[in-house]
Amino acid sequence: MLPAELTADNFDGYPPEARKLAVGSLSVFRRLPLTFLPNLLREIIEYDFRFPSERRTIEKELANLNSLSTQETNDWLSGFARIRLSPSLEAMDWVSDPAQFVEQLSAFLWSSQQLDDFRNAAVAYGDRLRKVVPADSPPAPRLGIAVIGKGVDEYEKPLFQKLRSYGTYFDRIKPENGLNTLLNAVTARAKSLPTAYGHWYVDGGQAASPHPAVACISYAALGAARVALSARIRNEIEKPGIGPEKLRSLLARMRPEDLGFSKEGDPILNRFQLRILTEGSGTQIFSTTFVQWTAREVLRRAQPLTLLVRFAPRQRQKPMNALLLANPANAELDPMGSLVDGDMGAYYNWINQRSLAGAEQSSFLAWFENHSQAVAIGPSMPRGTVSTESATLANLLAWMA
Amino acid sequence: MNSLVSPLVTTNRCTSEGLRPQDLGRQLAFTRREFLRAAAGLSFGSGLMASSLLPYTGIPAKRRKVVVVTFGGGARDQETLAPEGQENIPHLIRELIPQSAFFAQVVNRGILGHYVATASLATGRYETFNNFSAVPPENPTVFEYFRKDLRRPASDAWVVAPSNGFHRIGESGNRHYGAGLGAGVILPKRLLAAALSGKPGEHEHLLRDNYESPYFAPELAGHEFELQQLDAILNLSASDFRAHALTLSSPDELSVYIARRLMKQLAPSLLWITMHDIDIAHAGAYSLYIEGIRRTDRLCAELWNTIQNDPEYAGKTTLFILPDFGRDADDDGGGNGFQHHRTGDASSRTTWMMVLGAGVRAGRVFDRPIQSIDLVPTVGALMGFSPSLSQGTPVEELL
DSSP states (O other), X not given: OOGGGOOGGGGTTSOXXXXXXXXXXXXXXXXXXXXXXXXXXXXXXXXXXXXXXXXXXXXXXHHHHHHSOHHXXXXXXXXXXXXXXXXXXXXXXXXXXXHHHHHHHHHHHHHTTOHHHHHHHHHHHHHXXXXXXXXXXXXXXXXXXXEEOXXXXXXXXXXXXHHHTTSEEESOEEOTXXXXXXXXXXXXXXXXXXXXXXXXXXXXXXXXXXXXXXXXXXXXXXXXXXXXXXXXXXXHHTSTTOOHHHHHHHHHTOOGGGGTOOTXXXXXXXXXXXXXXXXXXXXXXXXXXXXXXXXXXXXXXXXXXXXXXXXXXXXXXXXXXXXXXXXXXXXXXXHHHHHHHHHHHHXXXXXXXXXXXXXXXXXXXXXXXXXXXXXEESTTSOTTEEEOOOEEHHHHHHHHO | OXXXXXXXXXXXXXXXXXXXXXXHHHHHHHHHHHHHHHHHOOEEOOXXXXXXXXXXXXXXXXXXXXXXXXXXXXXXXXXXXXXXXXXXXXXXXXXXGGGEEEXXXXXXXXXXXXXXXXXXXXXXXXXXXXXXXXXXXXXXXXXXXXXXXXXXXXXXXXXXXXSSSGGGTTSOSOTTSOTTSSOEEEOHHHHHHHHHTTOOGGGGGGGOOOTTSTTOOOOOOOOHHHXXXXXXXXXXXXXXXXXXXXXXXXXXXXHHHHHHHHHHXXXXXXXXXXXXXXXXXXXXXXXXXXXXXXXXXXXXXXXXXXXXXXXXXXXXXXXXXXXXOOOOOTTOTTSOGGGOXXXXXXXXXXXXXXXXXXXXXXXXXXXXXXXXXXXXXXXXXXXXXXXXXXXXOOOGGGO
């Protein structure tokens, strides 16, 4: 089927809000090339489970497409229209399962050497869209915090090398009660800037109890879901004929209840955690990867005002099957390697925060837990400088504000 | 193809940084050249300053040997050649690069999955098969050209490779080449699994596998064929192999051990070794990715020393070291930095190649763009065979 043939009935399988949005956009959809539309539908089909900021982004993109004449639409999407598709792709049920279509499209673009053309078309479209429909400015400057190095007593190599040039490096921080100070700061922001899914705390181990206004995800709390997922993976890969692609498709179709998430829980948060475990490579086995990927997805999708992440020791490397089989309670940990992972993860958190609207006003703090090293980035913090001043984390937060 | 490797293409995550991909590629090459000039004392070469293997070495083509090492899993400049990454590759920087001709802009325009990309390197054409399918390359491999054109026996061309699908890389499905004309393929992890009779025990760390698709890790199964390889080809008992393996720390160390054993027993003229430890990056742990780079750096130096000290190889062997491709840039919103090679950005497509040994004018860096598929025609020109179906071009600076 081609987009021009779409009818409202095609969206009967969509969740209620998504269906309403799709049916209301039918006239737009019919004008879009097949190389483009399933990407959009992949976002829309999950609309009911999307964060508020994602919903606004989808709505604004649809409004923009709706405002374009046919000729303008063709002009905006000419790069996509030039991509050749295979008959088998055209024959797919891309309306009901746009994610599967996009996955097959990816493989086809690589094998037909059209990936660069697609990439160029996507870059051109994205740049143009951001000019016409800029992202919403945050109601207050964003604050990102990364805590790394839990469980490491001594580390002699320099930390925060990639972050230092963007802010001020401190080496005489008073670490006492540091984590509580940071958690309290997050809570205070959540209370003073109430926003749905606007304030987050992600922990690679056991999370401290956060305020209800703070969305919280932890590696430890997902232990049962991870065990259930590993068991499911083990079960599937022992079946004859299963391969990475079939397994991937199976994981993409899983629902939160398949991993034991409570139906009484927050359906949006449950769906988000499911995606972290089933889409993130390595999130099931390494807590450091889990934290970094979760932070990336929180920033990309929820676009929070506040994000505190705390890296904790991951298990040591073993063969993949052994990692999948391991009992999390008995895993041998690698605190030193996890510190290095966290150092890079903190840098990635800052890069991803920097890509959001309001970057010039946002702040970022990275701290070596229970130690004296930290780096503070923000409009009020001189770049590429080192401070030997003795300070608490509360002092740093105040200076950054 | 799995989206863990191929990109899940998106229309709203890509950003432009004001430079076209080819400009970014040139920029990468330029910075590599400057890094190397500072760190390894290389001079900037010109395309007109070609070497000439026969007059330079006096070695006729039929006696030449070539060893190809893929710097496996792909690594980025910031963890290798850039100033902040050079501590991870001390052997390349201090020992190997000063002895090499270094090509700073090797572009891979094909599919960035390890098996299919390695197959493309080996055929000189961008192969398009599914990266996770256990299929042979569609086009003739360098091993088939070598053996058919030069009438070489099966014992003269070997591949040592990680086991996820690579067992078909030795010979293609091309009906004019293919069956019986390819390289022998040894999969060290399967050898070890066979020697262990399915009881990994203390050898567990050597059986790490299949990083590109961390979800999917089929059990390694060694069997009678692998045990015969151990005995008949490597002249190694299962018990000796098990004992030696306990002294090794990773699958790539196991591969290098097997490669050395092959060199000692058969002294193949064409030997291809695919490293893979670095690809643990797909699991997202930066420290393990760095460990992989440091180990691969050391193993490359050990291989070069082996070549230098083995009379069968010394003075007549050209060593090629190159990643199959790079990894995604930190600031490409479609990827996740070092973890994957999904985006097809300049960082993931642009890599390097160093060439050492017989016929190579050492200490020069060339930053004109070449392609990864140029490897096969270059090896063909060095060894005297004609890779007629390759789409690459011989690298003239090496001829």
